[in-house]
Amino acid sequence: MAFTAKDVKELREMTGCGMMDCKKALTETDGDKEKAVEYLREKGLATAAKKAGRIAAEGIVKAYVNGNVGVLVEVNSETDFVAKNDEFQQFVSDVAKTVAETNPADVEELKATKCGDTTIGEMLTAKIAKIGENMNIRRFARIETTGAVVEYIHAAGKIGVLVEADAENNDATKECLKNVAMQVAALNPKYLSSDDVPEDYKEHEKKILIEQLKNDPKNASKPENIIEKMITGRLAKELKEICLLEQEYVKAENKETVAKYVQSVGGITLKQFVRFETGEGLEKKEENFADEVASMIK
Numbered sequence: 579m580a581f582t583a584k585d586v587k588e589l590r591e592m593t594g595c596g597m598m599d600c601k602k603a604l605t606e607t608d609g610d611k612e613k614a615v616e617y618l619r620e621k622g623l624a625t626a627a628k629k630a631g632r633i634a635a636e637g638i639v640k641a642y643v644n645g646n647v648g649v650l651v652e653v654n655s656e657t658d659f660v661a662k663n664d665e666f667q668q669f670v671s672d673v674a675k676t677v678a679e680t681n682p683a684d685v686e687e688l689k690a691t692k693c694g695d696t697t698i699g700e701m702l703t704a705k706i707a708k709i710g711e712n713m714n715i716r717r718f719a720r721i722e723t724t725g726a727v728v729e730y731i732h733a734a735g736k737i738g739v740l741v742e743a744d745a746e747n748n749d750a751t752k753e754c755l756k757n758v759a760m761q762v763a764a765l766n767p768k769y770l771s772s773d774d775v776p777e778d779y780k781e782h783e784k785k786i787l788i789e790q791l792k793n794d795p796k797n798a799s800k801p802e803n804i805i806e807k808m809i810t811g812r813l814a815k816e817l818k819e820i821c822l823l824e825q826e827y828v829k830a831e832n833k834e835t836v837a838k839y840v841q842s843v844g845g846i847t848l849k850q851f852v853r854f855e856t857g858e859g860l861e862k863k864e865e866n867f868a869d870e871v872a873s874m875i876k
Contacts, residue, residue: 581609593618598690598699621703634712635860637661638735642674646747648727648740649678651718652854656711661735661856666713669705673698677718685715719852726751730759737763738854745846754843757829758822761836762851767822770848771837775817787812822851 581604589600589611595618603621607613637654638661651674655661672693682688689699696704698715706713721727721740726747730739739759745751761767769775787809791797797805818824823837830839840846 581605585609585611589614596689596699596703597686598697599703634714635857637713637716637856638667638670639731639738639854639856640667640670640674640735641729641731641738641740642671642678643727643729643740644678646723646725646727647678648721648723648729648742649674649718650729650738650740650852650854651677652716652738652856654714654716654857654860655709656713660709660711660713663709666705666709669701672701673715674718677720681720681722685717688715688718717854719854721850721852723849725849726755728752728755728759730756730763732760732763736856739763740852742849742851743846744849750843751846754840754846758836758840758848759851761825761828762822762853764828765819765825766853766855767825767851768820770821770850771823772817772821775821780813780817783816784809784813823848 585604586597586600589595589604590597592611593600593615595603599618599621600614603614603617604611607617634654634656636656636658637652639650639652642649642651651670653666653670653673655666660666673688676682676691676693676698677688680688680691682691689697689702691698693701702713702715719740721742723742725742725744727740727742728751730741731737732739739762741755741759741762743751743755745755788805791805791808797808800808818826823835823840825836827834827836827839834842840848
């Protein structure tokens, strides 16, 4: 019996399982929805679906570099305890390696990608059912370069960084890029250089600075040309804080910029960086320990 995209959607709504899992269930059961539900339950997928609504804002960031390909991936769990679990960490490593080898377009395509005898999505569902927490492959970045790419992981996976450069892939380059990656982890720049900052961002910040000066009695009465110079200076200072190449290099003793540090190594042109911080932007579950204990003994 054939099935349609509508059938897949309905089965997903019935079970809460992923789209690819529902499609496979209908394929295996010849389009019979009731049997497909049973199939999902037998595979433990329905168990995983029950956990899918729980907040997963902990987890880890892992990196994988092989030759001229570098990958950064964030996988979330509900608790930091599970994030430290060896089985969870091995799964994240498998995800990163699969991204490097297959270059999926997005997370959904990644979940449908084979890893050994199963897919990443099926592996994820099995881990959720076994470990008992909701988990989520949140995002990944993949860099394939003709130059060099280096990774840096900080605080056991709380922050991960990839840095790419147009350079010879030797030990001097790797050391330089590792230092730059540590800078990215520590100071969290938003752009490579001020040339990369969108004009609308600059205009937005400029308007804020104008309002700040208008509301400051000490500066509001100053001539317009002086105020313009003050705004230009303050904006330039702000851009230095958010642009990697213009930041003060944290390991330097003479307050040189990152651009000057890279230049001193020679033959290296930074092209891009990627920084993931575990759980950034996600709502975190707030636990009341007393309520949690009370709920466990009811």
